Amino acid sequence: MTVVRRLLPDDAEEYRSLRLEALERHPEAFGSSHAEECTRPLASFADRIAGGYIAGGFVDGRLDATAGLLVPTQAKSRHKGMLWGVYVRAKRRGSGLADAVMTALLAHAAEHVEQIHLSVAAANGRAIGFYKRLGFEAFGTEPRALKVDGTYIDELLMVKVMGR
Template sequence: MLPFEIAILNADDAAAFRRFRLAALQSAPQDFGSSHAAESAQPLAFFRDRLRTSKVWAARKDGAIVGTAGLAPWLGVREQHKGFVWGVFVASHVRGQGIAQALLTRLLAYADQHYEQVTLSATAANTPALKLYQEAGFEIYGKEPRSLKDETGYSDELLMVRFAGKSPV
């Protein structure tokens, strides 16, 4: 039995999701396309809507969210065969327990039933995330130089894809 529970969040979980998301953005600002300042200014309804438009899996330990992984549909009329992975993060105090892998495994099992492929982007400097994604069957198909910018400078992003049913390496 895992030392944590994994479940899909719903709109009733918006406050807990908001707290976790803001803590993640604050603790690892270079790993996200958004920022703590931008999202902390958003009302709770913003996070409720996020949980309605995406599937977000959360790992809970002792009732508290300690990790998340989101999957959103592409909305273009010719892109509905694709999903987009976002917001994969595990709190530092519980890393190394297989939480990120467990979240991604659940997410991909769902994605394989609903999409032909899933995409994501990760900062080129985020080696642990890149390793996790590659072990889950994602392949790098491109690099966007200077994709993200903040007061510390630029970050390149690697673009990754995984086709449905691709077993992990």
């Protein structure tokens, strides 16, 4: 059975485990690194959950997917949400779980922001195809956005205006 819901601080342990898996297996896909996050205490993951919005996709009670939305506090920027931490465990890809999690996130975003921004590695064709299907449009490329083990990664910048 699939359940999609907002993560709660009590989910911190499962969230940490999935997050560290994502950072370890896909270092080029995320701005944060496994080395930086693996030493953080459990409480910091609970704080992150409490301090923002993270949609979680559970299959048979196990957390298998996440998507986060960060809303800036500055008055001139808070109409723009930032999508981050989009991850689906490999065995659940192509199953519709990613769509289900993003549907929940988009519903939440519609109540809080006017548009959603994201950055994605320019070589990550699967994720780019996924975001385009959800209505995100590319508006530029940030050259050398990340440096992973000495290799520079360009990132595609995408935006979705709510209601479009």
